[in-house]
Amino acid sequence: MTLAVVIVICLVALAAVAFLVLARRRPDDGVTSFRRHIDALSPEARREVIERVQNARESGKGK
Amino acid sequence: MARDLAIDLGTANTLVYMKGRGIVLNEPSVIALNRQTGEVLATGREAWQMIGRTPGYIVAVRPLRGGAITDFEITERMIRLLLQRVGVSRFTRPKVVICVPSAITEVERRAVTDAARRAGAADAQLIEQPMAAAIGADLPIDEPVGNMVIDVGGGTSETAVISLGGVVALEAVRVGSFDIDAAIQNYVRREHGIAIGERTAEEIKVAIGSADPTFDENEAEVRGRDLMSGLPKTVLLNPEEIRFAIDDVVSSIVASVVRCLAKAPPELAQDFLVRGMYLVGGGGLLRGLAQRIERETKVPVRMSPMPLEAVVLGAGHCIEHYDALKGMFMGARR
Numbered sequence A: 001m002t003l004a005v006v007i008v009i010c011l012v013a014l015a016a017v018a019f020l021v022l023a024r025r026r027p028d029d030g031v032t033s034f035r036r037h038i039d040a041l042s043p044e045a046r047r048e049v050i051e052r053v054q055n056a057r058e059s060g061k062g063k
Numbered sequence B: 001m002a003r004d005l006a007i008d009l010g011t012a013n014t015l016v017y018m019k020g021r022g023i024v025l026n027e028p029s030v031i032a033l034n035r036q037t038g039e040v041l042a043t044g045r046e047a048w049q050m051i052g053r054t055p056g057y058i059v060a061v062r063p064l065r066g067g068a069i070t071d072f073e074i075t076e077r078m079i080r081l082l083l084q085r086v087g088v089s090r091f092t093r094p095k096v097v098i099c100v101p102s103a104i105t106e107v108e109r110r111a112v113t114d115a116a117r118r119a120g121a122a123d124a125q126l127i128e129q130p131m132a133a134a135i136g137a138d139l140p141i142d143e144p145v146g147n148m149v150i151d152v153g154g155g156t157s158e159t160a161v162i163s164l165g166g167v168v169a170l171e172a173v174r175v176g177s178f179d180i181d182a183a184i185q186n187y188v189r190r191e192h193g194i195a196i197g198e199r200t201a202e203e204i205k206v207a208i209g210s211a212d213p214t215f216d217e218n219e220a221e222v223r224g225r226d227l228m229s230g231l232p233k234t235v236l237l238n239p240e241e242i243r244f245a246i247d248d249v250v251s252s253i254v255a256s257v258v259r260c261l262a263k264a265p266p267e268l269a270q271d272f273l274v275r276g277m278y279l280v281g282g283g284g285l286l287r288g289l290a291q292r293i294e295r296e297t298k299v300p301v302r303m304s305p306m307p308l309e310a311v312v313l314g315a316g317h318c319i320e321h322y323d324a325l326k327g328m329f330m331g332a333r334r
Helices: A002-040 A043-062 B044-048 B072-085 B106-118 B129-136 B177-192 B198-208 B239-263 B266-275 B289-297 B310-320 B322-328
Strands: B005-009 B013-018 B022-028 B031-034 B040-043 B058-061 B095-100 B123-128 B147-152 B157-163 B166-173 B220-226 B232-237 B277-280 B301-303
Touching: A002 B322, A043 B022, A043 B310, B005 B072, B005 B310, B013 B072, B013 B310, B022 B044, B022 B072, B022 B310, B031 B044, B031 B072, B040 B044, B040 B072, B072 B106, B095 B106, B095 B129, B095 B310, B106 B123, B123 B129, B123 B310, B129 B147, B129 B157, B129 B166, B129 B277, B129 B310, B147 B239, B147 B266, B157 B239, B166 B239, B177 B198, B177 B232, B177 B239, B198 B220, B198 B239, B239 B289, B277 B289, B289 B301, B310 B322
Parallel strands: B005 B095, B095 B123, B147 B277, B277 B301
Antiparallel strands: B005 B013, B013 B022, B031 B040, B031 B058, B147 B157, B157 B166, B220 B232
16 A cells, blocks of 8 residues: 555656656757757858868869 | 768759768759660660650650659659669668759659658658758858748749748749740741750750840751751741740749749848849749849849759758758658
């Protein structure tokens, strides 16, 4: 009987902790992923891809 | 381990970008088949050279029209051969990002992803062409400012307003540079009584075609088959009559740009007057098109530095930053 009560209390505590963690993470995750999305679109992030193709194009012209 | 790929599956050309390597393939979207056995005889440039010049048992076709797959089986075979050429095998299954027109239907969307998966891709994601074009044209789309991109392709023309990494307004028409070629073919047939092929029509467009009068205008000699006698015949065409011939197509592209401008929120619309609009895609190379759009919209139009590669460059950037940018893929909207 005591064991069952302990298990139920533990499960409730775990559920409460999980809920709090998820509730706290959700808005923060949105900000982080949006930031990551925007940063990945910055001119600095794109520079490498554009320069790679520009260089290949120029070396192709030179041949 | 397979390197992930970005594919610009265009009506006219197919470009493939390989992660960490750059553009590894740039070929016409054409496949030549044996009509009797169904065997593939050539793809890409080799097949393009066969258009309109094949014996009865060979057919050289473009499996995409208006940016959509018209023949699923042939497209799948073409994609499989293209992937094989860049080193994809049954043991190396890369992630693939494919650029498609924004106006694509759900059925067409599934047809493209299924074709890529069956051709050897482990995962196939789609990205809207104007979004990819804006990334590839190096526009500051990470900022809260209005960026406008006009992508004139072989079968579709799309205009989009982009701000803060997302599409704000979009307008697409299933009209592109192939429709310009077809308009030239029809005009020459109707007014001069000669039949010309689609490659000749394209050559005329490149040589003397324009959307607005330009300062260097020359006439061009065109050879075709006389419809009355059936004999070869030469006629002289001038830029004025080609402008007249293609005016309906050009007007419909310009009208879609105007509609997109009208859809843009006022805060972003004022940015266009300062920053201008960017023209990408092979169709954007038509002489006088930028000038014509500028004249009709009163907004400056600039040509992207790499108009033919902009779309695949944008998709290539998405494959390089796959996790950060996967929210941009179609069906993964925030």
